[in-house]
Amino acid sequence: MDSYDVLVIGGGPAGYVAAIRAAQLGFKVACVDAFERGGKPSLGGTCLNVGCIPSKALLDSSEKYEMIQHEASEHGIDVQGATINLQRMLARKDQVVDKLTGGVAFLFKKNKITSIHGLGRLVRQEGDAWVVDAAGTEVLARRVIVATGSSPRALPGVQWSGRIVENSGALTLPEVPGRLGVIGAGVIGVELGSVWRRLGAQVTVLEALPGFLLPADDAVSKLALREFQKQGLDFHFSVTVDHIQDNGNDVTVTYTENGQQTTATYDRLIVSVGRVPHTAGLGADAVNLQLDERGFIRADAHFQTNLPGVYAIGDVIGGPMLAHKAEDEGVAVAELIAGQSGHVNYNTIPWVIYTTPEIAWAGLTEKAAREQGHTVKTGQFPFSANGRALGHNDTRGFVKVVADATTDRILGVHMIGPNVSELIAEAVTVMEFGGSAEDLARTVHAHPTLSEAVKEAALAVDKRAIHA
Incomplete structure (x- = not known):
């Protein structure tokens, strides 16, 4: 029977990141994953195969098509007869997916991670290790990380079909x-x-x-x-x-x-x-792995389940169903297993919606901050007063900073506008260090950039915005 220090069940953002980090820490690692795309094994889970990555590729293609149709002329570019080749657009999306899923397979080889295609199922405990059915073959693992993700929620009585x-x-x-x-x-x-x-x-x-x-x-x-x-x-x-x-x-x-x-x-x-935790076929009942009333695996702050040596991360334990949250949990659990201080700050996890305009936020809303007892002050700055946004011809939206009126500590940052999916990272960094609106306001931002709207919103907390 093959034996591993760490065996990961699930190869999505939580699972593959946990496997790579565990391998970096010196563990002998295997990952068993059943995901297939086009009838072939494909690492990366929902996110890389049928979620985050392909949807963003199509969002980008469709945005370019709309820009050519409705906005190019404002830039002095006249285009006539633009048409869609949907099959080519979908093929490009698939090429992006292939590159990234292939990249995960390469990283597994680079880090000497054994990749097993098929279902993983907890079978029994033997001493301080677990026997796992990995695609029909029993293997032994001292630590098991369950990262089986989630599945789309179906409406009662409705079957997925062609339409x-x-x-x-x-x-x-x-x-x-x-x-x-x-x-x-x-x-x-x-x-x-x-x-x-x-x-x-x-x-x-x-x-x-x-x-x-x-x-x-x-x-x-x-x-x-x-x-x-x-x-x-x-x-x-x-x-x-x-x-x-x-x-x-x-x-x-x-x-x-x-x-x-x-x-x-x-x-x-x-x-x-919405989505529901994917625990089918995991063997939870057979080994008495505890689930909550909604079907999520119960895990403590260190991702430890009720079973010794069995951990759970990602969508399958609930919380924000976000790939970056799952990835950070993958790093944290591997480091905890190694005796390090792995940690995820759930208060600063960013949320992003990749529409046009984009939407992004981290931390508390103004309403939530007040409900939690904070005396709140806010600053807001519109992209209509930002030089780079004007150059882009996209001035919709604003940046809003929510701060504690007593300490000036940033409680939340909320954005809607061009490229805010990228701008939110600056706010998360400042919040991660417990920073204040003044810290953000005193940081020099290059001109002209969209990020100047973040600085101006922080200045506006004390009514000091320069350009509005």
Whole structure:
């Protein structure tokens, strides 16, 4: 029986990062992963294969198409007859995915990690080690890290079909649908809805909650909704879906909104109503691995489950279902196993939505900060007063800094506008060091850059913004 110091079940962002870090720390490591793409083993999990990476590739392609159609002329560039070659666009997306998943396989070889394709299942404990069924062969591991991720949540009674798809199916539609329905106005629904709207679809978004992007700061969510509606996305809130029927050539959705029942017909329907922990086939019942009432694996602050030597990280333990959160947990758990001080600061994990305009935030919203008892002061600066944004011809949005009025410590930073997915990292760094609005305001920023909006927002906390 092969024996390993650390065996990782799952090769997504949590699992493959944990495996690499453990190998760097000198452990003999194996990773068992069952993910396949195109009938072939493919490391990287949902994120690299059918999530973060391919969706961002399509977002970029569709944004370029829309820019050529509607914005190039403002730059003095006249383009006539621009058309979409959807198959080439999808092929480019697949090439990006292939490069990155192949990169993970290369890193496994570089770090001498044994890669096993197939399902991993906890079988039994033997002494201070665990026997794991790795793709049909039993192996022994002194430590096991469960990183099996999550799966799309299905609506009761609704089956995935040719016309009804989840996130992965929405990345491979064979044609641009004339009418696209999206159930769920979360990150996935809005991003994928934006892709197909830019390419020509008429998009309707049905959301059960009473408002848009409720976890974001109120000022951000209000502006974002206005911008997306202006672009043509049709939102309906407080919706109850009563019935969905795949008719072969189209899909009918019957839903209730404000007490009135409506039946709508779409060429395709994307269902994006959240994700559920993936523990099927793990053997949790057989070894008494504890799950909570929602099916997530119970783990303590050090990722230790109720089973000695068995750890769990990533989507399967709950919290923000974000690849970068999972990656940091992968590093932390490997270092904890090595006796180091692995740690993840959940208070500074950034959230990003890659629409146009982009949305990003970290830390507390103004409302949450007040609810937690902070006396709050805020500073806000618009991109309309930023020279680089004007040069880009994209001045929508702003940066908002939320600080404690007594200590000046930054409690949260919220952004909507151009390239804020990149700008948020600066705010996270300052917050990670317990920095103040004054620290951010006193930091020299290159001119002209979009990042100057961050500095100006920090200055505005004390009403000292120079350019607004």
